[in-house]
Amino acid sequence: MKVVKKLVQYASLYKKIIIGALIMLALSVAADLSGPFVAKKIIDSHIMGIESSWHETEKGQDAVEYENHWYKRDAYFSKGEEKGKEVRVLQVGSQFVFVDKAVPVDGRRSLDGNTLVIEKGGKETRTAFEPLSTQELMGFYQPEIPRILGLVAFYFGLVLISSVFQYGQSFYLQKAANRIIQRMRNDIFTHISRLPIRYFDNMPAGKVVARVTNDTEAIRELYVTVLANFFSSTINIIGVLIALYILDARAGLMGLLLVPIIIIWTKVYRKFASKYNHIIRERVSDINGMINESISGMNIIQAFGREKETKQSFETLNRDHYFYQNKMLHLNSLTGGNLIGVIKVIALIAFVWYFGGMSLTATSAVSLGMMYAIVDLISRLLHPLHGIVNQFANLEQALVAGERAFSLLDEPGMQVSDRNIPRYKGNVAFEHVSFGYKENEYVLKDISFSASQGETVALVGHTGSGKSSIMNLLFRFYDSNEGTIKIDGKDILDIPHQTLREHMGIVLQDPYLFTGTIASNISLGQERITRATIEKALKDVGGDKVLRHLPLGLDEPVIEKGGTLSSGQRQLISFARALAFDPAILILDEATASIDTETEAIIQEGMEVLKKGRTTFIIAHRLSTIKNADQILVLDKGRIVEQGTHEGLMEQKGKYYQMYELQAGPNKGMAG
Structure with a gap:
């Protein structure tokens, strides 16, 4: 089995x-x-053993005195020791008797007046006996007790x-x-x-x-x-x-x-x-x-x-x-x-x-x-x-x-590799990539685009258009069904998962914090990230302004999911974490969608520091936050339907224009 x-x-x-x-x-x-x-052994050799052969002998070890004569069990005679007349001690019912000669021990025993009767195989043996008192019987048991x-x-x-x-x-x-x-x-x-x-x-x-x-x-x-x-x-x-x-x-x-x-x-x-x-x-x-x-x-x-x-x-x-x-x-x-x-x-x-x-x-x-x-x-x-x-x-x-x-x-897992590679530049290219979470149900269809080192690429579109799926493929949380994804010209399928992600960072819309402290949530236990690096990262993203009132500062305890912190505080910690790891490729997955305007303003200032020298992908709900992106990809039903800068897309007056105008209108709705 x-x-x-x-x-x-x-x-x-x-x-x-x-x-x-x-x-x-x-x-x-x-x-x-x-x-x-x-x-x-106790029962047969010692308790019932007194029914075995006894011989008359001289006074000495294991000898028992009875009516001025000394007797010893046959088993206790040493080799060469002289044995005298053989006698028997037998039990008949509840009575023990002494027989002054050798008689059979097997057979049915009974007492007939002063005569012991032993019947065996149709033959009868009759002999005189002497009843033993309790004290006399215990005398015969004396050698057995020790x-x-x-x-x-x-x-x-x-x-x-x-x-x-x-x-x-x-x-x-x-x-x-x-x-x-x-x-x-x-x-x-x-x-x-x-x-x-x-x-x-x-x-x-x-x-x-x-x-x-x-x-x-x-x-x-x-x-x-x-x-x-x-x-x-x-x-x-x-x-x-x-x-x-x-x-x-x-x-x-x-x-x-x-x-x-x-x-x-x-x-x-x-x-x-x-x-x-x-x-x-x-x-x-x-x-x-x-x-x-x-x-x-x-x-x-x-x-x-x-x-x-x-x-x-x-x-x-x-x-x-x-x-x-x-x-x-x-x-x-x-x-x-x-x-x-x-x-x-x-x-x-x-x-x-x-x-x-x-x-x-x-x-x-x-x-x-x-x-x-x-x-x-x-x-x-x-x-x-x-x-x-x-x-x-x-x-x-x-x-x-x-x-x-x-x-x-037994579930197939990803191979773990300890191999380190130098920090890559961050040139990313998607070439005719198609992908589906379920077989034959593609959520991305023939996606092709490229992002050069230091560029900021924004992904926009309604819910289900495939924005997050692109990032899932880049991180190799999933692998594409068709097409190729390259970083610095190398197919990411040829790079082990851990090695690939070593120089990548991500900030989610709902950041996840672990039980520990603010500092441990920024460094995630990486020894190379020092206390000074943590402090600088938090300061660069503007987090020191929001978190400075906490009694223990960086050592403030964090419970599961950061339940005692506000959404803005959790997001700033997440930004500081991304900066501390110094990734070559940074993904901001709707990172400012769930925070207040004041905190967003702080983060927007820090984001310029965060994006510097990195290839940055931004999945955005608020289109006003991506106007400065080097290129904007507009997705619809898994396809790139528009691509360009904010100004260029506004001039086209296509889907992006409609989404932007909808958000800029009186109700300031959000693209799904």
Whole structure:
């Protein structure tokens, strides 16, 4: 799967940390799985071990005194040590008895007065016995107590080791996950800045934000929770199956029957969960997009009383999201803990019935310790299965989120080049350029003109005539469908985007300011733009007159989009930014259309400084501001219909003349 492959590729960047964490996890699981073996040893070798052979011996280590004689378990005799008469300590019901000779330990036991009766294979063994008091019985247990305590201490040590490794794997796995998501978010954000402007024409900002934040956070859960659970559960399952085989091969084979169940379970679950999660994450993106759009346009919503309609649209998306969340909830409930609980009970009943029945037969094929260990291991086998099932939801969410995030990364971006070129002169030529935002719907048709270094070229025309499209092509926000655009005789398609824009500047009608300070918005973090350069640029465009009253001057904080500043102040900062970058080609996109007359007068003075020595393109609404342009291009429906100076065009009395006269009339209307 493509998504899984990419997730693995990201994980491989921090494979040392992940491998280290998984090794610690494996050691933790191994230490934990030692528990049933320790319990079996305690039960079979020590608690039930007193029913093994005892021999009369001399007083010494591990010897037990009973009625003036000393006895030791056969297992505690050292090599070459002399063994005396063999005796037995047996349990019959709740009573422990002492038998002064060797008798069979297998078979059904009962008491007949002062006689012990052992039946096995149709044969009956009868022998005298002596009942043991609690104190006498504890005497026989004395050699076992330090050994049991030692095993308990050993098991406690394993638990501590398991806890330490568990902590280590959790810490390092989360550390690796955080590093992976940090890297992924950086990659996505960097890639967003490389995407062509065309991509954002049909992709709301809220949806892009959701992929950088929500989707990557869901992927983080994959590395932290899902990976840890799946790996630990897999190791647990393998470890339990191996342990069952070590104890009893039949138990191991029966344990294997549970594995196909989880495989079928996974396939059924994923069939439905993938569909639901795709819709859920899409609705989250839609909700983010709508919230982002509503906040940005809140003044319009409130001004036109659209609160109710906006609320209804949001509720529709939210209801759809809730509907599919409920479907996921039902799916998780049906395939979650309840079902695994039923399987667990059935499996335990089957094992207890089979092996427990064997332990009650005359052959006693399964010891009590073995039975305990098998039941414990079966419980441990079902626990990781439950862990895997519980992570299905997170796994599907992460895979869907990964698919969405990687689809953004798969979008073809612009090549980034660090190559610098000398500041070009700024001779611009459009040669038979045609362009459309949509296929076969051209907004520019056979555009041809040239602008020499230092010239000012004005673009005028009604809304939709193609003025801004020309500038979009010059900046290579889009590439033309036909024709060629050249700067200093070189096709701009042969110049990398970043390199091309290095010596270009733009001032928009609605300037965008970033969170920071006035100074940071002028320099945009460029180290070559010094404080002195910032101050000079602001002074040259007349901004010092308008901004001087601010308490912190250039260090005055700027919030998102410069919301605390007036339109004129934001525009002056934008002009100062363009001047500080010292571009060879300058574009003023209706830069004075939304500011007051007083500020416009200040800017007009600064514009002469700004245009000096630069090829300047002005997209203007107010035709009075472009009378001094070296050439004026009049566009209509994507074509240049008139071209010349202000005086020449006025003499022609064509479209430009009509537009100018309309603006100069009593109503002073604006060309669209």
